Amino acid sequence: MTLAAIIGGSGLTNLKDFEVTHREVKRSPYGEPSSPLVFGRLGGQEVVFLARHGQGHTIPPHEVNYRANIWAIKETGATRVIAVNAVGGIAASLKPGQLVFPDQIIDYTYSRNHTFFGNGQKPVTHIDFTYPYCEELRRVFIQAARAAGIEAAEHATYAATQGPRFESIAEIKRLERDGADIVGMTGMPETGLARELGLCYASIAVIANPAAGKAAGVISLKEIERTLESGMQTVRSLLERTIPLLLTV
Numbered sequence: 115m116t117l118a119a120i121i122g123g124s125g126l127t128n129l130k131d132f133e134v135t136h137r138e139v140k141r142s143p144y145g146e147p148s149s150p151l152v153f154g155r156l157g158g159q160e161v162v163f164l165a166r167h168g169q170g171h172t173i174p175p176h177e178v179n180y181r182a183n184i185w186a187i188k189e190t191g192a193t194r195v196i197a198v199n200a201v202g203g204i205a206a207s208l209k210p211g212q213l214v215f216p217d218q219i220i221d222y223t224y225s226r227n228h229t230f231f232g233n234g235q236k237p238v239t240h241i242d243f244t245y246p247y248c249e250e251l252r253r254v255f256i257q258a259a260r261a262a263g264i265e266a267a268e269h270a271t272y273a274a275t276q277g278p279r280f281e282s283i284a285e286i287k288r289l290e291r292d293g294a295d296i297v298g299m300t301g302m303p304e305t306g307l308a309r310e311l312g313l314c315y316a317s318i319a320v321i322a323n324p325a326a327g328k329a330a331g332v333i334s335l336k337e338i339e340r341t342l343e344s345g346m347q348t349v350r351s352l353l354e355r356t357i358p359l360l361l362t363v
C-alpha cells in the first residue's frame with residue numbers, strides 16, 4: 115500500500131535515500147502530470163514522488179497542471195499528500211532556510227484551472243475549506259520536527275500569488291495587511307484540488323528568501339538556490355522521520 119505521496123517543489127526534484135522501485139507515466143482526464151510518478155521506499159515505507167515543476171524543473175508555477183497531478187496521485191490510492199513548497203518570508207520571525215507548516219491560505223492566483231467541479235457537472239458542488247490543510251498530517255510534521263530538533267513555525271498563513279515574477283514591496287505590504295506570513299506561487303490551486311478529491315494534504319514550506327522589501331536590496335535567485343539547497347536537506351531529514359510516524363495515525 116502506498117502510504118503517502120510527496121510533491122516536490124523547487125529545490126526538491128528528487129529524494130535522497132529513496133529506494134526507487136518503479137516509475138509510471140500517468141495520464142488523466144485533465145492531461146499529463148508534471149512528471150512520471152516515482153514509486154519507492156522512504157523511511158522503510160512505500161511512497162510515491164511527483165516533481166511539481168517536472169523532472170528537469172522546466173514547468174513554471176502558473177503552468178503546472180495541478181489537476182492532472184492531484185488526479186494522478188489520487189489514482190495511486192495514496193490518501194495523504196505531503197507538499198513541499200519554497201516560499202518567501204513575510205513575518206519578521208521567519209528566516210531563510212527555516213521550515214514552516216502553514217495552517218491557512220489565501221488565494222491570489224488567477225487564470226489557473228482550479229477545480230474538478232465545473233463544466234456543467236451536476237449537482238453543483240461546494241467543498242468545505244475552513245481548515246485548508248489536513249490537521250492530522252500537520253500534527254505529524256510538528257511531532258517529527260520537535261523530535262528531530264528541527265526549528266519550524268507551526269502556524270502560518272500562506273499567500274498564493276500568480277507569479278512567475280516575484281512581488282513588489284507594495285504587494286508584500288498588502289499581503290501582510292491581509293494577514294499572510296509567507297508567500298509562494300504553488301500553494302493554490304493545489305491545496306483546494308486535494309480537498310476536492312478528499313485527500314489529506316499538508317505543506318512543508320521552506321523559506322527561500324525574505325519577501326520583497328523584507329531585506330535590503332532585491333531578491334537574488336543565486337541566493338535562493340543556495341538557501342534551498344540547505345533548506346531541502348532539512349526537508350529530507352524531516353520526511354524520513356515523518357513517514358514512519360504516519361503508520362501511527
Ligand code: HPA
Nearest residue numbers: 200201202297298299322
Ligand atoms: N514570492 C513568491 N514566491 C516565492 C518567493 C517569493 O518571495 N520565494 C520563493 N517562492
